[in-house]
Amino acid sequence: MSRFTPGELAVMQILWEQGELKPSELQEHFPEPIKNPALRSYLAILVEKGHISRRKVGKAYYYKAITRRKAAFRSTIRQIVDAYCEGSARKLILDLIRAEKLSQDELLELKRLADDPQQK
Incomplete structure (x- = not known):
């Protein structure tokens, strides 16, 4: 895309x-x-x-x-990951966490969301 x-x-x-x-x-x-x-x-x-x-x-x-917002978003994220994060989504997430200076509560919320198999 x-x-x-x-x-x-x-x-x-x-x-x-x-x-x-x-x-x-x-x-x-x-x-x-x-x-x-x-x-x-x-x-x-x-x-x-x-x-x-x-x-x-x-x-x-x-x-x-015609193009759905979610598809465009995913394509853009993939391009960013490939261009700036050496193809690593993990690196992108770590860079975002560091750049945003998330609080301990926000980090715990992210962990809870990551651990919850019901979350999509």
């Missing part, structure tokens, strides 16, 4: 949260002002990459996320 640019990710986040939208509706939800041609460029790229679909209703096009 290809990485998202910041603009593409903003579009995906809106579609994941709001569902199917027209470009004008997407524009209203965009985190910062965006001109229509720039938004349509993101939409065309995401359609081409296969992350969103487009359907015509009357004169309007509606866009919908």
